Amino acid sequence: MTKISKAACIGGGVIGGGWIARFLLAGIDVDVFDPHPEASRIVGEVIANAEKAYAMLTGAPLPPRGRLRFCQTLVEAVTDADWIQESVPERLDLKRGVLTEIDAAARPDALIGSSTSGLLPTDLQRDMRHPERLFVAHPYNPVYLLPLVEIVGGEKTSAATIRAAMERLPPIGMKGVHIAKEIEAFVGDRLLEALWREALWLIHDDICTVETLDDVIRYSFGLRWAQMGLFQTYRIAGGEAGMRHFLAQFGPCLAWPWTKLTDVVDLDEALIEKIGRQSDEQAAGLSIRELERIRDENLVGILQALKGGDGGKGWGAGKLLKDFERTLWAEGGGEAMPADPSRSLRLVETKVSPAWVDYNGHMTEHRYLQVFGDTSDALLRLVGVDLAYVEAGHSYYTVESHIRHLGEAKLGQAIHSACQILSADEKRLHVFHTLHDTATGELIATAEQMLLHVDSKAGKAVAAPAAVLDRVKAIAASHAELALPEGAGRHVGQRR
Numbered sequence: 068m069t070k071i072s073k074a075a076c077i078g079g080g081v082i083g084g085g086w087i088a089r090f091l092l093a094g095i096d097v098d099v100f101d102p103h104p105e106a107s108r109i110v111g112e113v114i115a116n117a118e119k120a121y122a123m124l125t126g127a128p129l130p131p132r133g134r135l136r137f138c139q140t141l142v143e144a145v146t147d148a149d150w151i152q153e154s155v156p157e158r159l160d161l162k163r164g165v166l167t168e169i170d171a172a173a174r175p176d177a178l179i180g181s182s183t184s185g186l187l188p189t190d191l192q193r194d195m196r197h198p199e200r201l202f203v204a205h206p207y208n209p210v211y212l213l214p215l216v217e218i219v220g221g222e223k224t225s226a227a228t229i230r231a232a233m234e235r236l237p238p239i240g241m242k243g244v245h246i247a248k249e250i251e252a253f254v255g256d257r258l259l260e261a262l263w264r265e266a267l268w269l270i271h272d273d274i275c276t277v278e279t280l281d282d283v284i285r286y287s288f289g290l291r292w293a294q295m296g297l298f299q300t301y302r303i304a305g306g307e308a309g310m311r312h313f314l315a316q317f318g319p320c321l322a323w324p325w326t327k328l329t330d331v332v333d334l335d336e337a338l339i340e341k342i343g344r345q346s347d348e349q350a351a352g353l354s355i356r357e358l359e360r361i362r363d364e365n366l367v368g369i370l371q372a373l374k375g376g377d378g379g380k381g382w383g384a385g386k387l388l389k390d391f392e393r394t395l396w397a398e399g400g401g402e403a404m405p406a407d408p409s410r411s412l413r414l415v416e417t418k419v420s421p422a423w424v425d426y427n428g429h430m431t432e433h434r435y436l437q438v439f440g441d442t443s444d445a446l447l448r449l450v451g452v453d454l455a456y457v458e459a460g461h462s463y464y465t466v467e468s469h470i471r472h473l474g475e476a477k478l479g480q481a482i483h484s485a486c487q488i489l490s491a492d493e494k495r496l497h498v499f500h501t502l503h504d505t506a507t508g509e510l511i512a513t514a515e516q517m518l519l520h521v522d523s524k525a526g527k528a529v530a531a532p533a534a535v536l537d538r539v540k541a542i543a544a545s546h547a548e549l550a551l552p553e554g555a556g557r558h559v560g561q562r563r
Protein backbone atom coordinates (compact mmCIF):
# COMPACT_ATOMS: atom_id res chain seq x y z
CA MET A 68 0.00 0.00 0.00
CA THR A 69 1.41 3.38 -0.97
CA LYS A 70 0.66 6.00 1.62
CA ILE A 71 0.39 9.75 1.61
CA SER A 72 3.25 11.08 3.70
CA LYS A 73 2.33 14.77 3.83
CA ALA A 74 -0.89 16.48 2.75
CA ALA A 75 -1.72 20.08 1.92
CA CYS A 76 -5.29 21.36 2.01
CA ILE A 77 -6.12 24.54 0.12
CA GLY A 78 -9.45 25.72 1.47
CA GLY A 79 -10.59 24.67 4.92
CA GLY A 80 -14.37 25.10 4.79
CA VAL A 81 -16.97 22.35 5.07
CA ILE A 82 -15.14 19.98 2.74
CA GLY A 83 -11.55 21.13 3.23
CA GLY A 84 -12.08 20.81 7.00
CA GLY A 85 -13.39 17.26 6.50
CA TRP A 86 -10.35 16.30 4.42
CA ILE A 87 -8.03 17.82 7.04
CA ALA A 88 -9.67 15.71 9.77
CA ARG A 89 -9.54 12.55 7.60
CA PHE A 90 -5.80 13.02 6.95
CA LEU A 91 -4.89 13.97 10.54
CA LEU A 92 -6.73 11.01 12.06
CA ALA A 93 -4.94 8.72 9.62
CA GLY A 94 -1.67 10.02 11.10
CA ILE A 95 -0.77 12.32 8.19
CA ASP A 96 0.69 15.80 8.74
CA VAL A 97 -1.37 18.51 7.06
CA ASP A 98 -0.46 22.04 5.99
CA VAL A 99 -3.45 24.28 5.39
CA PHE A 100 -3.93 27.51 3.50
CA ASP A 101 -7.23 29.35 3.83
CA PRO A 102 -7.34 33.17 4.00
CA HIS A 103 -10.59 33.17 5.99
CA PRO A 104 -9.91 35.02 9.30
CA GLU A 105 -11.64 32.27 11.28
CA ALA A 106 -10.28 29.32 9.34
CA SER A 107 -8.46 27.78 12.30
CA ARG A 108 -11.56 27.95 14.54
CA ILE A 109 -13.77 26.43 11.84
CA VAL A 110 -11.28 23.66 11.07
CA GLY A 111 -10.80 23.05 14.80
CA GLU A 112 -14.53 22.46 15.22
CA VAL A 113 -14.63 20.00 12.35
CA ILE A 114 -11.62 18.12 13.81
CA ALA A 115 -13.31 18.00 17.22
CA ASN A 116 -16.44 16.50 15.62
CA ALA A 117 -14.32 13.99 13.74
CA GLU A 118 -12.43 12.94 16.86
CA LYS A 119 -15.68 12.41 18.73
CA ALA A 120 -17.04 10.33 15.86
CA TYR A 121 -13.89 8.17 15.54
CA ALA A 122 -13.81 7.51 19.26
CA MET A 123 -17.26 5.96 18.86
CA LEU A 124 -16.61 4.37 15.49
CA THR A 125 -13.66 2.16 16.20
CA GLY A 126 -11.65 0.56 18.96
CA ALA A 127 -8.79 -0.13 16.55
CA PRO A 128 -5.56 1.69 17.34
CA LEU A 129 -5.49 4.87 15.29
CA PRO A 130 -1.99 6.12 14.52
CA PRO A 131 -0.78 9.18 16.45
CA ARG A 132 -2.66 12.19 15.06
CA GLY A 133 -0.82 14.07 12.30
CA ARG A 134 0.52 17.56 12.90
CA LEU A 135 -1.66 20.47 11.75
CA ARG A 136 -0.11 23.73 10.53
CA PHE A 137 -1.84 26.82 9.18
CA CYS A 138 0.30 28.58 6.56
CA GLN A 139 0.38 32.22 5.56
CA THR A 140 0.66 31.43 1.86
CA LEU A 141 -0.45 28.73 -0.53
CA VAL A 142 3.15 28.20 -1.62
CA GLU A 143 4.27 27.48 1.95
CA ALA A 144 1.47 24.93 2.35
CA VAL A 145 2.04 22.91 -0.81
CA THR A 146 5.84 22.98 -1.11
CA ASP A 147 6.67 19.56 0.33
CA ALA A 148 3.27 17.82 0.18
CA ASP A 149 2.77 14.66 -1.85
CA TRP A 150 -1.08 14.96 -1.88
CA ILE A 151 -2.59 18.41 -2.36
CA GLN A 152 -6.35 18.73 -2.02
CA GLU A 153 -8.01 21.85 -3.40
CA SER A 154 -11.37 22.66 -1.76
CA VAL A 155 -12.04 26.31 -2.60
CA PRO A 156 -15.51 27.55 -3.63
CA GLU A 157 -17.12 26.09 -6.73
CA ARG A 158 -16.09 28.73 -9.30
CA LEU A 159 -14.12 27.75 -12.37
CA ASP A 160 -12.06 30.98 -12.56
CA LEU A 161 -11.12 30.79 -8.85
CA LYS A 162 -10.23 27.10 -9.01
CA ARG A 163 -8.16 27.56 -12.17
CA GLY A 164 -6.17 30.37 -10.52
CA VAL A 165 -5.59 28.35 -7.34
CA LEU A 166 -4.63 25.21 -9.26
CA THR A 167 -2.15 27.16 -11.39
CA GLU A 168 -0.51 28.49 -8.22
CA ILE A 169 -0.39 24.99 -6.74
CA ASP A 170 1.06 23.65 -9.99
CA ALA A 171 3.89 26.19 -9.90
CA ALA A 172 4.87 25.52 -6.27
CA ALA A 173 4.25 21.78 -5.80
CA ARG A 174 6.78 18.98 -5.93
CA PRO A 175 6.94 17.47 -9.43
CA ASP A 176 5.62 14.13 -8.12
CA ALA A 177 2.79 15.62 -6.03
CA LEU A 178 -0.75 14.44 -6.69
CA ILE A 179 -3.26 17.29 -6.99
CA GLY A 180 -6.89 16.47 -6.27
CA SER A 181 -9.81 18.86 -6.64
CA SER A 182 -12.91 18.48 -4.47
CA THR A 183 -15.11 20.03 -7.16
CA SER A 184 -18.66 18.70 -7.16
CA GLY A 185 -19.20 19.06 -10.86
CA LEU A 186 -16.56 20.95 -12.86
CA LEU A 187 -14.74 19.02 -15.55
CA PRO A 188 -11.10 18.16 -14.80
CA THR A 189 -10.21 19.08 -18.40
CA ASP A 190 -11.48 22.61 -17.71
CA LEU A 191 -9.66 22.77 -14.37
CA GLN A 192 -6.30 21.69 -15.78
CA ARG A 193 -6.37 24.07 -18.81
CA ASP A 194 -3.76 26.54 -17.52
CA MET A 195 -1.51 24.10 -15.65
CA ARG A 196 2.06 23.43 -16.76
CA HIS A 197 1.87 19.85 -15.44
CA PRO A 198 -1.78 18.99 -15.96
CA GLU A 199 -1.06 15.26 -15.95
CA ARG A 200 -1.14 15.20 -12.12
CA LEU A 201 -4.52 16.92 -11.69
CA PHE A 202 -7.64 14.85 -11.06
CA VAL A 203 -10.99 15.29 -9.42
CA ALA A 204 -11.17 13.67 -5.96
CA HIS A 205 -14.82 14.32 -5.15
CA PRO A 206 -15.74 13.35 -1.56
CA TYR A 207 -19.00 13.38 0.38
CA ASN A 208 -19.83 15.38 3.46
CA PRO A 209 -18.71 14.59 6.19
CA VAL A 210 -15.45 13.56 4.56
CA TYR A 211 -14.09 12.05 7.80
CA LEU A 212 -16.94 9.50 8.00
CA LEU A 213 -18.19 8.90 4.45
CA PRO A 214 -15.53 6.88 2.67
CA LEU A 215 -16.31 7.42 -1.02
CA VAL A 216 -14.14 9.49 -3.36
CA GLU A 217 -14.96 9.78 -7.06
CA ILE A 218 -11.68 9.88 -8.97
CA VAL A 219 -12.04 11.51 -12.37
CA GLY A 220 -9.28 12.32 -14.84
CA GLY A 221 -9.32 15.00 -17.52
CA GLU A 222 -7.98 14.80 -21.06
CA LYS A 223 -4.44 15.50 -19.84
CA THR A 224 -4.48 13.43 -16.63
CA SER A 225 -2.05 10.51 -16.80
CA ALA A 226 -3.08 6.94 -16.10
CA ALA A 227 -0.25 6.79 -13.54
CA THR A 228 -1.83 9.68 -11.61
CA ILE A 229 -5.20 7.92 -11.46
CA ARG A 230 -3.54 4.68 -10.29
CA ALA A 231 -1.53 6.53 -7.64
CA ALA A 232 -4.59 8.41 -6.39
CA MET A 233 -6.66 5.21 -6.13
CA GLU A 234 -3.88 3.44 -4.22
CA ARG A 235 -3.56 6.15 -1.60
CA LEU A 236 -7.18 6.09 -0.45
CA PRO A 237 -7.51 2.71 1.38
CA PRO A 238 -4.76 3.59 3.90
CA ILE A 239 -6.88 6.55 5.01
CA GLY A 240 -10.02 4.38 5.23
CA MET A 241 -11.50 5.64 1.95
CA LYS A 242 -12.77 3.95 -1.18
CA GLY A 243 -11.91 5.40 -4.56
CA VAL A 244 -14.13 4.72 -7.54
CA HIS A 245 -12.62 5.58 -10.89
CA ILE A 246 -15.20 7.22 -13.16
CA ALA A 247 -14.39 6.01 -16.65
CA LYS A 248 -15.29 9.20 -18.57
CA GLU A 249 -15.43 12.77 -17.37
CA ILE A 250 -18.86 14.29 -17.23
CA GLU A 251 -20.23 17.28 -15.28
CA ALA A 252 -21.09 16.29 -11.69
CA PHE A 253 -19.64 12.78 -12.27
CA VAL A 254 -21.94 10.03 -10.92
CA GLY A 255 -22.99 10.90 -7.37
CA ASP A 256 -23.99 14.51 -7.95
CA ARG A 257 -25.71 13.62 -11.22
CA LEU A 258 -27.99 11.35 -9.24
CA LEU A 259 -28.36 13.74 -6.32
CA GLU A 260 -29.12 16.69 -8.55
CA ALA A 261 -31.80 14.75 -10.41
CA LEU A 262 -33.41 13.87 -7.08
CA TRP A 263 -33.03 17.40 -5.78
CA ARG A 264 -34.52 18.97 -8.89
CA GLU A 265 -37.56 16.72 -8.59
CA ALA A 266 -37.78 17.46 -4.86
CA LEU A 267 -37.84 21.22 -5.54
CA TRP A 268 -40.77 20.72 -7.93
CA LEU A 269 -42.67 18.72 -5.32
CA ILE A 270 -42.27 21.57 -2.81
CA HIS A 271 -43.02 24.24 -5.43
CA ASP A 272 -46.22 22.46 -6.44
CA ASP A 273 -47.30 22.00 -2.76
CA ILE A 274 -47.32 18.22 -3.14
CA CYS A 275 -45.56 17.93 0.23
CA THR A 276 -43.41 19.87 2.70
CA VAL A 277 -39.65 19.51 3.06
CA GLU A 278 -40.21 17.47 6.20
CA THR A 279 -42.56 15.02 4.47
CA LEU A 280 -40.16 14.70 1.58
CA ASP A 281 -37.25 13.94 3.93
CA ASP A 282 -39.40 11.42 5.81
CA VAL A 283 -40.19 9.65 2.54
CA ILE A 284 -36.45 9.25 1.97
CA ARG A 285 -35.24 8.40 5.47
CA TYR A 286 -37.97 5.93 6.39
CA SER A 287 -37.72 3.99 3.13
CA PHE A 288 -35.23 3.93 0.30
CA GLY A 289 -32.67 6.03 2.23
CA LEU A 290 -32.29 3.06 4.57
CA ARG A 291 -31.93 0.69 1.63
CA TRP A 292 -29.35 2.83 -0.14
CA ALA A 293 -26.91 2.75 2.77
CA GLN A 294 -26.45 -0.95 2.30
CA MET A 295 -27.31 -1.75 -1.33
CA GLY A 296 -27.35 0.75 -4.12
CA LEU A 297 -30.02 1.23 -6.76
CA PHE A 298 -29.41 -1.72 -9.05
CA GLN A 299 -28.95 -4.42 -6.43
CA THR A 300 -32.04 -3.15 -4.63
CA TYR A 301 -34.10 -3.26 -7.83
CA ARG A 302 -32.76 -6.70 -8.72
CA ILE A 303 -34.32 -7.98 -5.51
CA ALA A 304 -37.50 -5.99 -6.25
CA GLY A 305 -37.89 -8.01 -9.45
CA GLY A 306 -38.64 -11.08 -7.34
CA GLU A 307 -37.22 -14.44 -8.35
CA ALA A 308 -36.85 -13.33 -11.96
CA GLY A 309 -34.61 -10.52 -10.78
CA MET A 310 -33.56 -7.50 -12.82
CA ARG A 311 -35.09 -8.57 -16.14
CA HIS A 312 -38.54 -8.85 -14.63
CA PHE A 313 -38.07 -5.55 -12.80
CA LEU A 314 -37.15 -3.80 -16.07
CA ALA A 315 -40.13 -5.34 -17.86
CA GLN A 316 -42.55 -4.23 -15.14
CA PHE A 317 -41.27 -0.75 -14.32
CA GLY A 318 -39.41 0.21 -17.52
CA PRO A 319 -42.57 1.58 -19.23
CA CYS A 320 -43.22 4.03 -16.33
CA LEU A 321 -40.13 5.93 -17.46
CA ALA A 322 -41.96 7.01 -20.58
CA TRP A 323 -45.24 8.07 -18.92
CA PRO A 324 -43.28 9.97 -17.32
CA TRP A 325 -43.34 9.95 -13.53
CA THR A 326 -40.89 12.84 -13.22
CA LYS A 327 -40.26 16.39 -14.44
CA LEU A 328 -36.52 15.97 -14.48
CA THR A 329 -35.65 18.09 -17.46
CA ASP A 330 -37.50 21.19 -16.28
CA VAL A 331 -35.64 23.45 -13.85
CA VAL A 332 -37.78 25.02 -11.18
CA ASP A 333 -37.50 28.80 -10.88
CA LEU A 334 -35.80 29.38 -7.50
CA ASP A 335 -37.50 32.75 -7.06
CA GLU A 336 -37.73 34.59 -3.75
CA ALA A 337 -41.09 33.05 -2.90
CA LEU A 338 -39.81 29.49 -3.32
CA ILE A 339 -36.59 30.23 -1.43
CA GLU A 340 -38.62 31.69 1.42
CA LYS A 341 -41.02 28.74 1.42
CA ILE A 342 -38.20 26.19 1.57
CA GLY A 343 -36.29 28.27 4.15
CA ARG A 344 -39.35 28.50 6.41
CA GLN A 345 -40.21 24.82 6.14
CA SER A 346 -36.57 23.89 6.75
CA ASP A 347 -36.48 26.10 9.89
CA GLU A 348 -39.66 24.39 11.16
CA GLN A 349 -38.17 20.97 10.45
CA ALA A 350 -34.98 21.80 12.39
CA ALA A 351 -37.13 22.62 15.44
CA GLY A 352 -34.47 24.91 16.91
CA LEU A 353 -31.52 22.51 16.50
CA SER A 354 -28.36 24.36 15.42
CA ILE A 355 -26.18 23.19 12.52
CA ARG A 356 -23.60 21.87 15.04
CA GLU A 357 -26.31 19.90 16.87
CA LEU A 358 -27.59 18.48 13.59
CA GLU A 359 -24.01 17.53 12.67
CA ARG A 360 -23.62 15.70 15.97
CA ILE A 361 -26.84 13.76 15.40
CA ARG A 362 -25.82 13.02 11.81
CA ASP A 363 -22.39 11.75 12.89
CA GLU A 364 -23.81 9.54 15.64
CA ASN A 365 -26.28 8.05 13.18
CA LEU A 366 -23.60 7.46 10.56
CA VAL A 367 -21.37 5.77 13.14
CA GLY A 368 -24.28 3.48 14.11
CA ILE A 369 -25.00 2.63 10.47
CA LEU A 370 -21.34 1.95 9.67
CA GLN A 371 -21.03 -0.29 12.72
CA ALA A 372 -24.18 -2.20 11.78
CA LEU A 373 -22.80 -2.71 8.26
CA LYS A 374 -19.51 -3.92 9.76
CA GLY A 375 -21.46 -6.85 11.19
CA GLY A 376 -23.34 -7.46 7.91
CA ASP A 377 -23.19 -10.60 5.76
CA GLY A 378 -22.78 -12.93 8.69
CA GLY A 379 -20.03 -10.87 10.32
CA LYS A 380 -17.88 -10.53 7.20
CA GLY A 381 -18.96 -6.91 6.78
CA TRP A 382 -20.96 -5.41 3.91
CA GLY A 383 -20.39 -2.35 1.73
CA ALA A 384 -19.05 0.60 3.69
CA GLY A 385 -19.02 -1.64 6.80
CA LYS A 386 -16.70 -4.12 5.08
CA LEU A 387 -14.41 -1.24 4.15
CA LEU A 388 -14.36 -0.17 7.81
CA LYS A 389 -13.61 -3.74 8.87
CA ASP A 390 -10.71 -3.98 6.40
CA PHE A 391 -9.40 -0.58 7.53
CA GLU A 392 -9.49 -1.74 11.15
CA ARG A 393 -7.57 -4.90 10.23
CA THR A 394 -4.84 -2.70 8.80
CA LEU A 395 -4.84 -0.51 11.90
CA TRP A 396 -4.55 -3.56 14.13
CA ALA A 397 -1.79 -5.04 11.99
CA GLU A 398 0.15 -1.78 12.05
CA GLY A 399 -0.57 -0.56 15.54
CA GLY A 400 -1.52 -3.77 17.32
CA GLY A 401 1.96 -5.08 18.07
CA GLU A 402 2.08 -3.18 21.32
CA ALA A 403 5.25 -3.06 23.39
CA MET A 404 5.25 -4.58 26.85
CA PRO A 405 4.19 -2.00 29.46
CA ALA A 406 6.91 0.10 31.04
CA ASP A 407 5.53 -0.68 34.47
CA PRO A 408 3.93 -4.16 34.48
CA SER A 409 3.45 -4.01 38.26
CA ARG A 410 0.19 -2.06 37.78
CA SER A 411 -3.00 -3.20 36.14
CA LEU A 412 -2.77 -2.55 32.41
CA ARG A 413 -4.84 0.28 30.94
CA LEU A 414 -5.77 -1.26 27.60
CA VAL A 415 -8.88 0.10 25.88
CA GLU A 416 -9.87 3.76 25.55
CA THR A 417 -13.18 4.40 23.84
CA LYS A 418 -16.45 6.32 23.93
CA VAL A 419 -19.94 4.92 24.24
CA SER A 420 -21.20 4.67 20.67
CA PRO A 421 -24.85 5.32 19.69
CA ALA A 422 -25.24 1.71 18.61
CA TRP A 423 -24.33 0.62 22.16
CA VAL A 424 -27.15 2.45 23.94
CA ASP A 425 -30.40 0.67 24.81
CA TYR A 426 -33.96 1.68 25.72
CA ASN A 427 -32.78 2.54 29.24
CA GLY A 428 -30.59 5.28 27.76
CA HIS A 429 -27.28 3.70 28.76
CA MET A 430 -24.77 1.18 27.44
CA THR A 431 -26.51 -2.12 26.95
CA GLU A 432 -25.24 -5.32 28.54
CA HIS A 433 -23.72 -7.13 25.56
CA ARG A 434 -21.57 -4.07 24.77
CA TYR A 435 -19.87 -4.52 28.16
CA LEU A 436 -18.78 -7.94 26.98
CA GLN A 437 -17.59 -6.33 23.74
CA VAL A 438 -15.40 -3.81 25.60
CA PHE A 439 -14.11 -6.50 27.95
CA GLY A 440 -13.51 -8.80 24.97
CA ASP A 441 -11.57 -5.96 23.31
CA THR A 442 -9.60 -5.66 26.56
CA SER A 443 -8.67 -9.34 26.45
CA ASP A 444 -7.73 -8.93 22.77
CA ALA A 445 -5.48 -5.98 23.67
CA LEU A 446 -3.81 -8.07 26.39
CA LEU A 447 -3.30 -10.90 23.91
CA ARG A 448 -1.67 -8.60 21.37
CA LEU A 449 0.61 -7.44 24.15
CA VAL A 450 1.84 -10.98 24.70
CA GLY A 451 2.30 -11.68 20.98
CA VAL A 452 -1.09 -13.16 20.08
CA ASP A 453 -1.87 -10.88 17.14
CA LEU A 454 -3.68 -11.41 13.83
CA ALA A 455 -0.70 -13.21 12.27
CA TYR A 456 -0.53 -15.56 15.27
CA VAL A 457 -4.25 -16.33 15.02
CA GLU A 458 -4.08 -16.84 11.25
CA ALA A 459 -1.20 -19.29 11.79
CA GLY A 460 -3.60 -21.55 13.72
CA HIS A 461 -3.39 -20.77 17.43
CA SER A 462 -5.33 -18.43 19.67
CA TYR A 463 -6.88 -17.95 23.09
CA TYR A 464 -10.61 -18.66 23.45
CA THR A 465 -12.69 -17.25 26.30
CA VAL A 466 -14.41 -20.09 28.16
CA GLU A 467 -16.01 -18.24 31.07
CA SER A 468 -17.04 -14.64 31.84
CA HIS A 469 -18.60 -13.00 34.87
CA ILE A 470 -19.62 -9.36 34.47
CA ARG A 471 -20.75 -7.06 37.28
CA HIS A 472 -22.54 -3.80 36.49
CA LEU A 473 -21.75 -1.21 39.15
CA GLY A 474 -22.51 2.07 37.39
CA GLU A 475 -23.82 3.44 34.12
CA ALA A 476 -22.13 4.46 30.87
CA LYS A 477 -24.03 7.02 28.79
CA LEU A 478 -23.91 7.91 25.12
CA GLY A 479 -20.62 9.57 24.14
CA GLN A 480 -19.07 9.03 27.60
CA ALA A 481 -15.30 8.45 27.53
CA ILE A 482 -14.49 5.11 29.16
CA HIS A 483 -11.40 2.98 29.57
CA SER A 484 -10.61 -0.51 30.74
CA ALA A 485 -7.78 -2.00 32.78
CA CYS A 486 -6.66 -5.60 33.19
CA GLN A 487 -5.02 -7.56 36.00
CA ILE A 488 -3.80 -11.09 35.38
CA LEU A 489 -4.91 -13.20 38.35
CA SER A 490 -3.10 -16.36 37.32
CA ALA A 491 -1.69 -18.12 34.30
CA ASP A 492 -0.25 -21.49 33.35
CA GLU A 493 0.62 -23.21 30.05
CA LYS A 494 -2.97 -23.30 28.88
CA ARG A 495 -4.99 -21.02 31.16
CA LEU A 496 -5.11 -17.29 31.47
CA HIS A 497 -7.28 -15.94 34.30
CA VAL A 498 -7.93 -12.19 34.06
CA PHE A 499 -9.84 -9.49 35.91
CA HIS A 500 -10.91 -6.43 33.90
CA THR A 501 -12.33 -3.16 35.18
CA LEU A 502 -14.21 -0.49 33.23
CA HIS A 503 -13.96 3.15 34.31
CA ASP A 504 -15.36 6.57 33.51
CA THR A 505 -12.30 8.31 32.07
CA ALA A 506 -13.15 11.76 33.43
CA THR A 507 -13.63 10.68 37.06
CA GLY A 508 -12.02 7.25 37.26
CA GLU A 509 -15.28 5.89 38.73
CA LEU A 510 -15.65 2.11 38.43
CA ILE A 511 -18.54 1.20 36.12
CA ALA A 512 -18.18 -2.57 35.68
CA THR A 513 -15.87 -5.51 36.17
CA ALA A 514 -15.37 -8.74 34.24
CA GLU A 515 -13.56 -11.88 35.31
CA GLN A 516 -12.65 -14.18 32.46
CA MET A 517 -10.90 -17.49 31.89
CA LEU A 518 -9.18 -17.94 28.54
CA LEU A 519 -7.69 -21.13 27.14
CA HIS A 520 -4.85 -21.36 24.66
CA VAL A 521 -6.05 -23.46 21.71
CA ASP A 522 -4.93 -25.07 18.51
CA SER A 523 -7.81 -23.72 16.48
CA LYS A 524 -7.43 -26.22 13.63
CA ALA A 525 -7.42 -29.22 15.98
CA GLY A 526 -10.15 -27.57 18.11
CA LYS A 527 -8.48 -28.38 21.44
CA ALA A 528 -6.61 -26.66 24.24
CA VAL A 529 -2.82 -26.88 23.97
CA ALA A 530 0.09 -25.29 25.81
CA ALA A 531 1.06 -21.82 24.59
CA PRO A 532 4.57 -21.52 23.13
CA ALA A 533 7.42 -20.18 25.25
CA ALA A 534 7.49 -16.79 23.47
CA VAL A 535 3.89 -16.12 24.57
CA LEU A 536 4.18 -17.77 27.97
CA ASP A 537 7.27 -15.78 28.91
CA ARG A 538 5.38 -12.54 28.38
CA VAL A 539 2.22 -13.78 30.10
CA LYS A 540 4.21 -14.99 33.08
CA ALA A 541 6.25 -11.78 33.35
CA ILE A 542 3.05 -9.74 33.68
CA ALA A 543 1.38 -12.33 35.91
CA ALA A 544 4.39 -12.33 38.28
CA SER A 545 4.19 -8.54 38.63
CA HIS A 546 0.43 -8.61 39.08
CA ALA A 547 0.80 -11.23 41.82
CA GLU A 548 2.11 -8.36 43.98
CA LEU A 549 -1.18 -6.47 43.57
CA ALA A 550 -4.09 -6.95 45.96
CA LEU A 551 -6.79 -9.34 44.80
CA PRO A 552 -9.42 -7.04 43.23
CA GLU A 553 -12.67 -6.61 45.11
CA GLY A 554 -15.25 -8.86 43.46
CA ALA A 555 -12.77 -11.43 42.10
CA GLY A 556 -14.12 -14.96 42.42
CA ARG A 557 -17.67 -13.74 43.02
CA HIS A 558 -20.48 -15.79 41.58
CA VAL A 559 -24.05 -14.89 40.71
CA GLY A 560 -26.43 -15.80 43.53
CA GLN A 561 -28.12 -14.80 46.75
CA ARG A 562 -28.29 -16.22 50.23
CA ARG A 563 -31.07 -18.74 50.65
Ligand SMILES: NC(=O)C1=CN([C@@H]2O[C@H](COP(=O)(O)OP(=O)(O)OC[C@H]3O[C@@H](n4cnc5c(N)ncnc54)[C@H](O)[C@@H]3O)[C@@H](O)[C@H]2O)C=CC1
Nearest residue numbers: 078079080081082083101103154155156157182183184208
Ligand atom coordinates in the same frame (compact mmCIF):
# COMPACT_ATOMS: atom_id res chain seq x y z
N1 LIG B 1 -20.35 21.29 0.81
C1 LIG B 1 -20.52 20.09 0.26
O1 LIG B 1 -21.46 19.36 0.58
C2 LIG B 1 -19.54 19.58 -0.75
C3 LIG B 1 -18.68 20.45 -1.43
N2 LIG B 1 -17.78 19.93 -2.32
C4 LIG B 1 -16.89 20.82 -3.05
O2 LIG B 1 -15.86 21.26 -2.18
C5 LIG B 1 -15.41 22.56 -2.56
C6 LIG B 1 -15.51 23.49 -1.35
O3 LIG B 1 -16.85 23.56 -0.93
P1 LIG B 1 -17.24 23.86 0.60
O4 LIG B 1 -16.22 23.34 1.49
O5 LIG B 1 -18.64 23.45 0.73
O6 LIG B 1 -17.16 25.45 0.59
P2 LIG B 1 -16.93 26.43 1.85
O7 LIG B 1 -17.45 27.74 1.43
O8 LIG B 1 -17.43 25.81 3.09
O9 LIG B 1 -15.34 26.50 1.96
C7 LIG B 1 -14.51 27.09 1.00
C8 LIG B 1 -13.27 27.58 1.71
O10 LIG B 1 -12.33 28.02 0.74
C9 LIG B 1 -11.69 29.17 1.28
N3 LIG B 1 -11.08 29.91 0.17
C10 LIG B 1 -11.65 30.81 -0.67
N4 LIG B 1 -10.75 31.22 -1.53
C11 LIG B 1 -9.57 30.61 -1.26
C12 LIG B 1 -8.27 30.64 -1.82
N5 LIG B 1 -7.97 31.40 -2.86
N6 LIG B 1 -7.32 29.85 -1.28
C13 LIG B 1 -7.58 29.07 -0.21
N7 LIG B 1 -8.80 29.01 0.35
C14 LIG B 1 -9.79 29.75 -0.17
C15 LIG B 1 -12.79 29.92 1.99
O11 LIG B 1 -12.26 30.83 2.94
C16 LIG B 1 -13.54 28.78 2.63
O12 LIG B 1 -13.09 28.48 3.93
C17 LIG B 1 -16.30 22.98 -3.73
O13 LIG B 1 -15.63 22.71 -4.92
C18 LIG B 1 -17.53 22.09 -3.59
O14 LIG B 1 -18.18 21.84 -4.79
C19 LIG B 1 -17.64 18.58 -2.53
C20 LIG B 1 -18.44 17.70 -1.86
C21 LIG B 1 -19.50 18.12 -0.98
Ligand SMILES: C[N+](C)(C)CC(=O)CC(=O)[O-]
Nearest residue numbers: 183184206207208256259
Ligand atom coordinates in the same frame (compact mmCIF):
# COMPACT_ATOMS: atom_id res chain seq x y z
C1 LIG C 1 -24.40 19.82 -2.86
N1 LIG C 1 -23.14 19.24 -3.36
C2 LIG C 1 -23.24 19.23 -4.81
C3 LIG C 1 -22.05 20.12 -2.95
C4 LIG C 1 -23.05 17.89 -2.77
C5 LIG C 1 -21.85 17.09 -3.07
O1 LIG C 1 -21.00 17.41 -3.87
C6 LIG C 1 -21.69 15.77 -2.39
C7 LIG C 1 -22.40 15.55 -1.09
O2 LIG C 1 -21.73 15.46 -0.06
O3 LIG C 1 -23.62 15.45 -1.10
